[in-house]
Amino acid sequence: MRDRVYNVLFICSGNSARSIMAEAILNQLGEGRFRAFSAGSHPRGFVHPQTLATLQQHQHDAASARCKSWDEFAGPDAPAMDFVFTVCDAAAGEACPAWLGQPMTAHWGFADPAAVSGDEATQHKAFVRTYRDITTRLRLFLSLPLHKLDRLALQHAVQNIGRPDALSGESQA
Known part of the structure; x- marks a missing residue:
């Protein structure tokens, strides 16, 4: 079980920034x-240019980043997901497709940096903050002993990571 590779799908309405x-x-x-x-x-239909810039700034390979529909992951040829996380409130409120593999689901809401108006510095700051918040939650997720938790405990843990206080370090998983 320790050597298992877990498939994780991040859902947002526009798929141009947070996801x-x-x-x-x-x-x-x-x-x-x-x-x-x-x-x-x-x-x-496009990845926000500031998303690509932020990822490149933090040494992530953004060459293969592309905007895509969740339909790609709902068909019979799609990889079975172990986890599906919504990262925006709009997507969390929508009826999602039936995902193959009966994945764990949770909502991890983040402010939309693409919705921030203002000069380039203000927009850049919004993307960096969102990047930091996503990284914080993912580090919490990666610290979970997935191979030791039963399904109910794991579901509770991934939901707790999505709580707003998880970003301040106050949440208890």
């Missing part, structure tokens, strides 16, 4: 133990 960042960050931090994907319920 793309989460995919890239987990693929790097997961060190081969996780295979991350991202998708959108209503994909925008």
Whole structure:
């Protein structure tokens, strides 16, 4: 069980910022133990340029980042997911497809950096903050002893990671 690779899908409505960042960050931090994907319920059709810049700034390979629909992960040829996390409130409120593999699900809401207006410095700051918040939650997730937790305990733990106080270090998993 320790050598198992877990598939994780991050869902957002537009799939242009938060879910793309989460995919890239987990693929790097997961060190081969996780295979991350991202998708959108209503994909925008492009990855936000500031998303790519932020990922590159933090030494993530963003070359393969692309905006895609969650339909790619709902069909019979899609990889079975172990975890599906919504990262925006809009996607969390939508009826999701039936995912293969009966994955654990949780909502990990993040502010949308693409919705921030203002000058380039203000927008950059919003993307960096979202990057930091996603990284914090993913580090909490990666610290879970997945092979030791039963399904109920694991479900509780991944839901707790999505609590707002988890970003301040006050949450108890």
